[in-house]
Amino acid sequence: MAAAPICIACNIERTLVSIQPTRNRHDVWQYECSTCRSIFRLVTQRASLESDDAAFENPPLRAGSR
Incomplete structure (x- = not known):
């Protein structure tokens, strides 16, 4: 969100006080x-967290030589 909503009674910008997940x-x-x-x-x-989800996937297994 670019800017906080304006109070219609006071005509000033409101302050964000909480974000609650649902x-x-x-x-x-x-x-x-x-x-x-x-x-x-x-x-x-x-x-969307699709780009973040890719970071948590298991990396491909590589055959190592000993």
Whole structure:
């Protein structure tokens, strides 16, 4: 996300206060207004980890010579 959401009551940028993981690869991002303390929650899908998964695969076995 590029910028935090704007509070519609105070017209200022909210502050990210928590990110909570949920089921099915989603997160709940919670933003709070520092002036009126109103809460804004945004559900986002987590980024794919396919490129990271490849790093954890077993490397191919090589025949060694002794």
